[in-house]
Amino acid sequence: MSVSGTGVAVHELAGPRHVAIIMDGNGRWAARKGLSPSAGHKAGVERIRDLIEACKDREIEVLTLFAFSSENWQRPPKEVELLMSLFHSYLRREARRMQEQGIRLRVIGRRDRFSARLQRAIADAEDLTVGGTTGTLVIAADYGGQWDIAQAARSLAEEVASGARAPESIDDAALGERVQLADLPAVDLVIRSSGEQRISNFLLWQAAYSEFYFTETLWPDFGVAELDAALTAFRQRDRRYGGRSEDGVEAQA
Numbered sequence: 001m002s003v004s005g006t007g008v009a010v011h012e013l014a015g016p017r018h019v020a021i022i023m024d025g026n027g028r029w030a031a032r033k034g035l036s037p038s039a040g041h042k043a044g045v046e047r048i049r050d051l052i053e054a055c056k057d058r059e060i061e062v063l064t065l066f067a068f069s070s071e072n073w074q075r076p077p078k079e080v081e082l083l084m085s086l087f088h089s090y091l092r093r094e095a096r097r098m099q100e101q102g103i104r105l106r107v108i109g110r111r112d113r114f115s116a117r118l119q120r121a122i123a124d125a126e127d128l129t130v131g132g133t134t135g136t137l138v139i140a141a142d143y144g145g146q147w148d149i150a151q152a153a154r155s156l157a158e159e160v161a162s163g164a165r166a167p168e169s170i171d172d173a174a175l176g177e178r179v180q181l182a183d184l185p186a187v188d189l190v191i192r193s194s195g196e197q198r199i200s201n202f203l204l205w206q207a208a209y210s211e212f213y214f215t216e217t218l219w220p221d222f223g224v225a226e227l228d229a230a231l232t233a234f235r236q237r238d239r240r241y242g243g244r245s246e247d248g249v250e251a252q253a
């Protein structure tokens with residue numbers, strides 16, 4: 001650790017390996033321009049390409065984007081339809097580019113409530129990019145943190161029911177292996193745009209020790225400069241994980 005010219009303590013640790021973003025504020029962005037939410041969602045999708053590129057340049061291994069929550073089905077049917085169609089066209093259009101960049105795509109969430117056509121597009125995009133080793137893009141769609149924990153619990157219950165596992169063997173590690181993203185680096189940083197300071201049923205289990213960064217910027221205005229501001233804030237955080245920071249060693253009782 002060093003002290004920068006401004007006197008701010010800066011950790012010279014590598015940046016985050018895994019950044020997750022709650023892409024919020026499309027509706028308000030559109031409303032301010034007198035446009036429909038759809039226009040906001042379309043503008044929001046356009047931000048993703050540059051961010052993937054920027055993450056690659058900054059050696060961020062995983063970028064997870066919250067695109068549609070379990071609760072977003074409550075939106076007006078026309079808006080849900082538009083979001084589904086944007087997701088479909090995004091996958092069809094961008095999968096080839098990701099493959100060329102060596103980015104592996106993964107979609108987390110329920111899937112069974114999507115149309116057969118969208119489910120096919122998801123599977124095709126995942127298959128096409130399966131060999132990517134430069135980085136991983138995770139899209140959370142029809143995803144809810146509570147659903148995620150429930151599906152992990154169900155899989156453990158099934159093992160108990162089949163006699164393959166004893167109930168006493170269920171602990172945080174066993175559950176942690178069965179939630180989504182378990183095979184990827186831990187989520188270091190969760191960013192939420194649009195000024196809301198809540199998790200909205202995003203990564204509940206996985207964010208246990210994530211750093212949080214909130215910005216007033218609405219998602220369609222969130223660019224690489226905002227990503228860099230979040231990364232700078234992240235590097236100034238002291239992650240203690242319940243322990244005592246290195247700086248605090250002298251202060252030990």
Ligand code: IPE
Nearest residue numbers: 023024025026027028067068
């Ligand atoms: C986020 O933007 C996109 C989704 C939830 C799919 P919103 O549509 O929630 O934007 P606001 O919160 O209404 O501004």
Ligand code: IPE
Nearest residue numbers: 022023024066067068069200
């Ligand atoms: C969270 O945003 C979900 C996504 C960004 C996909 P919402 O706009 O749905 O969250 P709330 O309703 O403000 O909590």
Ligand code: MG
Nearest residue numbers: 024025026027
């Ligand atoms: Mg919102």
